[in-house]
Amino acid sequence: MEIFACILILYWGFFASTVVNGGSLTSYASVSASPTLDVTKFGAIGDGKADDTKAFVATWKAACNNRTSNAKITVPQGKAYLVNQTGFWGPCKSTSITFEILGTIVAPLKSAWTSKASDCWLCFYRVNSLNVVGNEVGVIDGQGDDCIAINGGTSNVNITQVACGPGHGISVGSLGHNGAHDEVQGILVNKCCFNGTRNGARIKTWQGGSGFARNISFSDITLIAADNPIIIDQFYCNGRESAVQVSDVTYTGIQGTTVCKKATINFSCSDTVPCTNITLNNINITSAAPNSPLHSRCINAQVTAHLTEPPVNCQAHIQALKGEKNKHASK
Numbered sequence: 001m002e003i004f005a006c007i008l009i010l011y012w013g014f015f016a017s018t019v020v021n022g023g024s025l026t027s028y029a030s031v032s033a034s035p036t037l038d039v040t041k042f043g044a045i046g047d048g049k050a051d052d053t054k055a056f057v058a059t060w061k062a063a064c065n066n067r068t069s070n071a072k073i074t075v076p077q078g079k080a081y082l083v084n085q086t087g088f089w090g091p092c093k094s095t096s097i098t099f100e101i102l103g104t105i106v107a108p109l110k111s112a113w114t115s116k117a118s119d120c121w122l123c124f125y126r127v128n129s130l131n132v133v134g135n136e137v138g139v140i141d142g143q144g145d146d147c148i149a150i151n152g153g154t155s156n157v158n159i160t161q162v163a164c165g166p167g168h169g170i171s172v173g174s175l176g177h178n179g180a181h182d183e184v185q186g187i188l189v190n191k192c193c194f195n196g197t198r199n200g201a202r203i204k205t206w207q208g209g210s211g212f213a214r215n216i217s218f219s220d221i222t223l224i225a226a227d228n229p230i231i232i233d234q235f236y237c238n239g240r241e242s243a244v245q246v247s248d249v250t251y252t253g254i255q256g257t258t259v260c261k262k263a264t265i266n267f268s269c270s271d272t273v274p275c276t277n278i279t280l281n282n283i284n285i286t287s288a289a290p291n292s293p294l295h296s297r298c299i300n301a302q303v304t305a306h307l308t309e310p311p312v313n314c315q316a317h318i319q320a321l322k323g324e325k326n327k328h329a330s331k
């Protein structure tokens, strides 16, 4: 059996190196060590002032274009890297990419952002198999929009021990912009901290789009005076259009404080394609201001909640919504 397996691997290695020049077989063929690509070797300065965007993009391209099982990008500790709004694009030739953030990544002031750019800052598109790994030290200092955004065509992403703030949190989306068909799945956001962010765990889609965002998990999240800690937002404009379907989302172990004046947990899902199989477990979010009660909102979402503070009552909202509709209908 073992001999057979061994021969099989040898055969695959031969096959991959001679016939197939890419694809999943290459992980068996790559005998060379997986490369570690340091952004400073690609010209990043890390003084918080010099524009390191090109260096980050060059590092990403080198990692993405390397036919290896795992290419690692490292952002060394003890420095601050100024990076503009940037898209990190796949599909990649490497089977997976690890993005290790030990230093601080800072965004330019929002006023310096180009208007034509999208609403996200470090945005991943069409990448399959990505690990974004921080530590206690590395921080993504947004000042503007989403700290990390997972966009269309991206799947199998683990974001672990990343600290975001100020700025935004970690977003899936925006998806379905201009009627786009977007698919995102297999996203795990674990042990992350949102400090003073305008959003925490966010999933946002545009009306009129199609596709899905599913199998997404946010766990072990610490919030420090974060706004909109938990939000699914499918309400960008009016109209009963199609939407990217959001399903199989779990939020587990999310605790800390919020400055949110609106709904702390806000599931605002599409009329046409409701959110399904949303689970909340062990959520304890309190107000950063003393004696301020918090509340939740839930529209068109099928939610199961255990030990959730503030509580969500999706059934009541669905009924309230039906009541609203009936009122409008009878007018």
Ligand SMILES: *[C@@H]1O[C@H](CO)[C@@H](O)[C@H](O)[C@H]1NC(C)=O
Binding pocket: 032, 033, 034, 035, 036, 062, 065, 066, 067, 068
């Ligand atoms: C991929 O990484 C390996 C190991 O570091 C390196 O030897 C090789 O030159 C890289 N290939 C490309 C195309 O950059």
Ligand SMILES: *[C@@H]1O[C@H](CO)[C@@H](O)[C@H](O)[C@H]1NC(C)=O
Binding pocket: 051, 053, 054, 084, 108, 112, 113, 114
């Ligand atoms: C980053 O943004 C600044 C300010 O808008 C701009 O001057 C610079 O050219 C941008 N750098 C890159 C690589 O796009």
Ligand SMILES: *[C@@H]1O[C@H](CO)[C@@H](O)[C@H](O)[C@H]1NC(C)=O
Binding pocket: 096, 129, 130, 131, 156, 157, 158, 188
């Ligand atoms: C992400 O973590 C899960 C569970 O720990 C693991 O099964 C999966 O392979 C990881 N994904 C990547 C891209 O490493």
Ligand SMILES: *[C@@H]1O[C@H](CO)[C@@H](O)[C@H](O)[C@H]1NC(C)=O
Binding pocket: 156, 157, 185, 186, 187, 188, 215
């Ligand atoms: C959900 O995503 C995780 C992590 O990427 C993956 O290991 C798991 O197989 C996925 N589950 C389903 C049902 O797709």
Ligand SMILES: *[C@@H]1O[C@H](CO)[C@@H](O)[C@H](O)[C@H]1NC(C)=O
Binding pocket: 166, 195, 196, 224
């Ligand atoms: C949160 O951010 C504030 C202000 O930027 C900072 O003073 C504080 O140390 C941060 N807290 C943690 C736990 O990182």
Ligand SMILES: *[C@@H]1O[C@H](CO)[C@@H](O)[C@H](O)[C@H]1NC(C)=O
Binding pocket: 215, 216, 248, 249, 250, 277
């Ligand atoms: C609900 O979502 C969870 C997490 O993604 C998944 O494990 C479970 O199978 C889903 N349940 C149904 C009924 O689809």
Ligand SMILES: *[C@@H]1O[C@H](CO)[C@@H](O)[C@H](O)[C@H]1NC(C)=O
Binding pocket: 231, 233, 234, 235, 262, 263, 264, 266, 268, 297
């Ligand atoms: C929930 O989020 C939606 C979308 O951002 C927003 O329009 C709405 O005002 C929020 N609702 C509450 C009660 O916070």
Ligand SMILES: *[C@@H]1O[C@H](CO)[C@@H](O)[C@H](O)[C@H]1NC(C)=O
Binding pocket: 284, 285, 286
């Ligand atoms: C929720 O967090 C608050 C503030 O940290 C704490 O006082 C409270 O006991 C926690 N509630 C639960 C149920 O753990």
